[in-house]
Amino acid sequence: MNSSAHQTEEKRGSPRMRTLKGGRVVLPNNLSTFECKVRNLSATGACIEMxxxxxxxxxxxxxxxxxxxxxxxNVIWRTDKRMGLRFES
Known part of the structure; x- marks a missing residue:
């Protein structure tokens, strides 16, 4: 494998699997919820779209x-419509 291909490999501790699951973002104290779609998922995190x-x-x-x-x-990164999440243990 050449070095440029090696640099683009997955660097997460737990690989994410593509999925399309419905979900809800629930704010602390259940003050509000937002509908979302889970686009990929692993044991340690996810990417959601809304x-x-x-x-x-x-x-x-x-x-x-x-x-x-x-x-x-916890949100690790975000764009206008997507967020990368890390799950708390």
């Missing part, structure tokens, strides 16, 4: 529509 990330804090709970256990999350 109409706008404006007004979403950097710490919240992610609840899945399919009943999977909720995850407390």
């Amino acid at each position: 109409p706008s990330t404006l007004g979403v804090p950097n710490h919240f709970t992610l609840k899945y529509d399919d009943g999977s256990p909720s995850k407390v999350c």
Whole structure:
């Protein structure tokens, strides 16, 4: 493998799998929720997509529509419509 290909390899501690799951961003104290789509997922984090990330804090709970256990999350990066999340242990 050449060095340029090696530099583009996945560097996360846990590889993410593509998915398309419905979910909700739940703000602390259940003050508000935002619908989202989970675009990829791993044991340690996820990427979610929503109409706008404006007004979403950097710490919240992610609840899945399919009943999977909720995850407390920290935002690692964001764009106008997507956020990269790290799950708290």
